[in-house]
Amino acid sequence: MSSILGSIKDLITSVFEVIFSVFHGAFDLVSNFVAGLFQTIIGFFHMALSTVGNVFETAGDVGKFVASNVVVIALIAAGVFGYLQYQARQGRPVKVGDKKLN
Template sequence: MSSIITSIKDLIASIFEVIFSIFHTAFDAVYGLLHACIGFVVGTIKMALYTVGDSLKALGGVGKFIASNFVVIALIAGGAYGYLQYQRRQGRTVRVGEKKLN
């Protein structure tokens, strides 16, 4: 008689465990889906921010390169202008091909 009661008790416990397991699995599935969706949205936003930030860093590097080239070209132009002014003050003419520059 006690084995029948124990068996019924185990059967009822197993039924509750199955029901609890089904709810637990459903909750885990919904939680996993929400977690994946939120991770996707956050990941997309982070990717966009990193892309913009890295593009600005690259643009900063290109900007520095262009600025340094501009400085070098300005120094060369200033030196050429100074040379031409020096030659003019000395009374010498500077010829390029058949043209006089001053």
């Protein structure tokens, strides 16, 4: 008789384990879905902020590149202007092709 009662006890325990397992699985499914949704939203904002930061960093780098090239071009122009002034003060005509500049 005790084996029958033990079997019924095991059957009831198994039924409750199945029910709790189903509820636990459903809860895990919902909680993982909500967590994934929040991670997606947070990831989107992180991506947007990273993109904006990279755009500003690139603009700064381009600005530095342009500024450094402006300085180099200005130095070359100043050198050419100084050379032309020097040639004019020496009384030598400055010619470009067939034209005189001064």
